[in-house]
Amino acid sequence: MVKRVTHMRFLTFLAFLALVSILLPETALPQAQRAGGPCSYENYPGAISIIAVEPIPQPKNPSARLPYQPYRVIFTFAPAKSLANSLFQPTKAQELTLSGGTPPGPEFLKKYGIHPGASFKTDLHLITSGTCSPMVFTFHGIDVYDRFEFKKR
Structure with missing residues (x-):
């Protein structure tokens, strides 16, 4: 019972x-998958020009160090057509990072031909609705998800 x-x-x-x-x-x-979203963007084709590539000092804490020498890559974006949007400032320099915000290393720079004076076709995506990142760049010929330098430990 x-x-x-x-x-x-x-x-x-x-x-x-x-x-x-x-x-x-x-x-x-x-809904973790909806954090910040859903979002909509307007696409603006154009090109970036690399204006500086400089080494970044490694952190003093060994556990926070990258397995390669990190570099700061600074670029400017020029839209193919006139762009009137308050989010875009034509004279503002931007920083190119790998996915997750990590700076690239010397082998990444070499693999993708990134050096001062180089230019790449790029799409600028500016947010029109939602609360995601307001500005997202898609670089043609540069795979920011290619984190091969991390595998060389």
């Missing part, structure tokens, strides 16, 4: 959970 009562309580509890999951609105559930 005790086993049957315990079994019935368990089934009742499962039925309650099923009912709650059906009735609970989807917006009340945490």
Whole structure:
């Protein structure tokens, strides 16, 4: 009799959970994948010009050091057509980083031909709705997700 009562309580509890999951609105559930989104962007084709490539000192803490010499890559963006948007400042220099904000290393710079004076076709994406990054660059010919230098430990 005790086993049957315990079994019935368990089934009742499962039925309650099923009912709650059906009735609970989807917006009340945490949605990590929607953090900052959904967002919309307007695309502006153009080109970047690399204006500086300079080494960055490694942190003193050995555990925070990168497995390569990091470099700061500074560029400017020139839209192909006139761009009137308050988010874009034509004279402002930007910094090229790998995915996650990590600076590139010397082998990355060599692989993609990044040096002062180099230019690359680039798309500038400016946010039109949502709360994601207001400005995103897509570089043609540079894969910022290519983190091969991290694998050389």
